[in-house]
Amino acid sequence: MRGFLFGVTPVGKLAALMGIAVTTTAARDVHLSALVLLYVVAVDAVGGVPRRAVRDAAPLTPLLVGLPTTNALVAWLRGGEPLALFAYTLVMLTLLVSLSAMVAYTTNPDDVVYSLYRVSPTFALMVGLAYNTLFYLLYRARDVVDAYRARGLVRRRTDYLRRLHLVAVSLLRLGALRAEALAFVLEVRGFNSPHRTYWREVRAGKADALFVGATMAYLAAAALAVGA
Amino acid sequence: MSLTGLGSRGPCEEGPIAVFGPNGSGKTALLRQMASRRALLVPENPDDFFVRFTVADEVAYMLEEEGVAPQEIRARVFGALRTVGLSDRAWDPVHSLSGGQKRRLALAVALAAGTPRVLLDMPYMDLDPEIRGQLRGILGAMAEGCRAVVYTTPKRRYAARNAVTLRASPDQVELPEPGTVEGEVKARDIAVTYGSRNVLVGVDLEVGSGEVVCVVGPNGSGKTTLGKALAGLVKPRRGTVVSRGPRAYVPQTPDLAFIGATIREEAKVLGVPRLAQAFERYADTPIYALNRGLRRLAAVTAIMASGLGVVVLDEPTNDLDDHYTSLMAGLIREAAGRGTAMVVITHDPDLAAGACSRFVRAEGGTLTDVAASDALRYLSL
Numbered sequence: 001m002r003g004f005l006f007g008v009t010p011v012g013k014l015a016a017l018m019g020i021a022v023t024t025t026a027a028r029d030v031h032l033s034a035l036v037l038l039y040v041v042a043v044d045a046v047g048g049v050p051r052r053a054v055r056d057a058a059p060l061t062p063l064l065v066g067l068p069t070t071n072a073l074v075a076w077l078r079g080g081e082p083l084a085l086f087a088y089t090l091v092m093l094t095l096l097v098s099l100s101a102m103v104a105y106t107t108n109p110d111d112v113v114y115s116l117y118r119v120s121p122t123f124a125l126m127v128g129l130a131y132n133t134l135f136y137l138l139y140r141a142r143d144v145v146d147a148y149r150a151r152g153l154v155r156r157r158t159d160y161l162r163r164l165h166l167v168a169v170s171l172l173r174l175g176a177l178r179a180e181a182l183a184f185v186l187e188v189r190g191f192n193s194p195h196r197t198y199w200r201e202v203r204a205g206k207a208d209a210l211f212v213g214a215t216m217a218y219l220a221a222a223a224l225a226v227g228a
Numbered sequence: 229m230s231l232t233g234l235g236s237r238g239p240c241e242e243g244p245i246a247v248f249g250p251n252g253s254g255k256t257a258l259l260r261q262m263a264s265r266r267a268l269l270v271p272e273n274p275d276d277f278f279v280r281f282t283v284a285d286e287v288a289y290m291l292e293e294e295g296v297a298p299q300e301i302r303a304r305v306f307g308a309l310r311t312v313g314l315s316d317r318a319w320d321p322v323h324s325l326s327g328g329q330k331r332r333l334a335l336a337v338a339l340a341a342g343t344p345r346v347l348l349d350m351p352y353m354d355l356d357p358e359i360r361g362q363l364r365g366i367l368g369a370m371a372e373g374c375r376a377v378v379y380t381t382p383k384r385r386y387a388a389r390n391a392v393t394l395r396a397s398p399d400q401v402e403l404p405e406p407g408t409v410e411g412e413v414k415a416r417d418i419a420v421t422y423g424s425r426n427v428l429v430g431v432d433l434e435v436g437s438g439e440v441v442c443v444v445g446p447n448g449s450g451k452t453t454l455g456k457a458l459a460g461l462v463k464p465r466r467g468t469v470v471s472r473g474p475r476a477y478v479p480q481t482p483d484l485a486f487i488g489a490t491i492r493e494e495a496k497v498l499g500v501p502r503l504a505q506a507f508e509r510y511a512d513t514p515i516y517a518l519n520r521g522l523r524r525l526a527a528v529t530a531i532m533a534s535g536l537g538v539v540v541l542d543e544p545t546n547d548l549d550d551h552y553t554s555l556m557a558g559l560i561r562e563a564a565g566r567g568t569a570m571v572v573i574t575h576d577p578d579l580a581a582g583a584c585s586r587f588v589r590a591e592g593g594t595l596t597d598v599a600a601s602d603a604l605r606y607l608s609l
Contacts, residue, residue, distance in 0.1 A: 195295030
C-alpha cells in the first residue's frame with residue numbers, strides 16, 4: 001500500500017526538505033540533527049518508504065562509517081572533539097540518505113517534470129529527458145558489463161576495472177546513438193508544440209500543507225527544546 | 229501496390245500495408261525517409277522511442293504535444309493500454325518493462341496518437357504469440373478513419389495481403405563451425421526478485437549436453453531473467469545453478485553484445501580469428517552500419533565460435549528474415565551436435581520447428597514442460 005507521501009507533490013516535498021536542510025546545517029548541533037533524523041525516519045515509515053531503501057543503502061555503509069571516522073580522526077589530531085564530530089557527521093549523512101530515500105521511493109519523476117512545467121515547458125522536458133537518459137545509460141552500462149561477463153572477459157572485479165575504458169567507450173558509442181535517435185524521435189513526436197496541453201496537473205493539496213506545516217512545527221519545537 | 233501518395237486516399241480501402249523484404253533490403257531506410265510530424269515512425273528498438281518515465285505518461289506525451297484536451301487524453305491513454313494489455317502497468321516505470329512489453333507500449337503510443345500516418349518498423353518483433361495474434365486487429369484499429377498504416381517485416385508469414393516487396397541480394401557469409409565443448413546446466417528451485425516483483429518463483433530446469441531447450445511464454449513471464457540466471461548474470465535470491473563448461477548469454481538486442489567497433493576488432497578482442505574470416509566482406513565496416521541480420525548473426529557466431537559449454541540465446545531470430553532464420557537454426561543444431569547445452573528463448577515458430585529438441589513454457593514465474601506439438605501450436609497463434 002502506498003503511504004501518504006505519494007500524495008505530496010514534489011514542490012511540497014522539496015519545500016519541507018529545504019527547511020530541514022537549512023535548519024540542521026545552520027544549527028551545526030548534533031542534538032537538533034538527531035531529533036530531526038528521528039522525525040524524518042518516522043515520516044519515512046508512515047509514508048511507506050519500502051524496506052528495500054535500507055537494502056539499497058547498504059553499499060553506502062563504508063561511506064557512512066568511513067567519513068565520520070576520518071573526520072573524528074582529523075579533529076582528534078587537531079585537539080578538537082572527535083566524538084562530537086563523529087556523531088554529527090554520522091547523523092547528517094544518515095539524514096541525507098533518509099531524505100533521498102523519501103524522494104526516490106515516493107516520487108514519480110514525471111511528477112517533478114510536471115511541476116517544472118510552470119517554470120518552462122522546454123526546461124521541464126529537458127530535465128525529464130536528462131533523467132531518462134541517465135536511466136538509459138545505467139541500464140545500458142549493466143548490459144555492456146553483462147556482455148563482457150557473458151564472453152568470459154570479466155571473471156574478477158579487477159578484470160572489470162582493467163577493462164573499464166572499453167566499457168566507457170561502448171557506453172559513449174551507445175550514448176551517441178541514443179542522442180541521435182532521441183533527436184529524430186522528438187521531431188516526429190511533435191516536440192515543443194505551441195498548442196500543448198497537460199493531461200494531469202500536479203497540485204499542492206491538504207497532504208502538502210499538513211506535511212510542510214508539521215515539518216516546520218517540529219523543527220521549531222526541536223530548536224526551542226535544544227536551545228533551552 | 230505502391231506507397232506513392234500514401235494517406236491521401238488509398239489506405240481507406242486498402243487497410244495496413246506491409247513492406248516486406250529480406251534483411252538489408254532498405255525497409256528501415258524507406259520508413260525513415262517517410263517519417264515526419266504527420267507520419268509517426270515507431271523504430272525497431274523501442275528503447276530509442278521513449279521520452280517519459282512512466283508508461284501512461286509515455287502514451288500521453290504525443291497527445292499533449294498535439295493539444296488534445298486532458299479528458300480525451302485520459303480516455304485514449306487507457307483505451308490504448310487496455311488494447312495492448314498493459315493497463316495494469318500504467319504507472320510503472322518504462323524501464324521496468326520486458327522487451328515485449330516495451331514493444332506493446334510503443335504500439336499503444338501509435339494507437340493513441342492522432343497523426344494521419346503511422347509507420348511501424350518491425351512491429352511483430354519481441355511480441356508473444358497472444359498479442360501477435362491480435363496485432364492484425366490492432367493494426368486495423370490504427371488504420372480506422374482513413375489513417376495510413378505502414379509496417380515492415382522480414383518474415384513472409386507476417387506480411388499483409390497488401391505488401392510492397394523489396395529485394396536484396398543475400399549477404400555473403402560462410403559460418404565457421406562451432407567449437408566443441410561439452411556442457412550442461414542444472415537450475416534447482418531458483419527464485420529471482422526485482423524490487424518487490426517476484427520474477428521467478430522456484431524454477432527447476434536441466435539442460436544436458438547436446439540438448440536444445442526452447443523457452444516459450446508470454447511477455448514479462450521471466451524468460452530473459454531465467455536465461456541470465458542460467459548464464460550466471462543474475463544471482464538468484466534462492467536456489468542454485470550448477471553448470472559444466474563455460475557459459476554465455478546473447479541478449480535480445482545484439483548491439484549490446486559487441487565490444488569492438490568492427491567485426492575484425494571484435495574477433496581480436498575475443499581471440500577468435502575465424503569470426504573475421506567468416507564475415508570477411510563486412511569485417512571492417514562499422515558494426516552499426518551493418519544490417520540487423522548481419523549484426524545478429526555476428527553476435528551469435530562470435531559466441532558459438534568461442535567454444536562454450538552452455539549458450540543461452542535470447543530471441544535470436546525475431547528480426548531475421550527466413551533465410552537468416554534457417555541459417556541460425558542450422559548453427560544452433562550444429563553447436564548442440566558438438567556437445568553444447570543450448571537454451572533458446574523464442575517466439576519464432578520457424579526457429580522452434582527447425583532447432584528445438586525440447587520445450588518449456590514460462591508463465592507467472594514458473595516453468596512447465598510442454599509437448600513440441602503444443603508449443604508449436606502456441607507459437608503459431
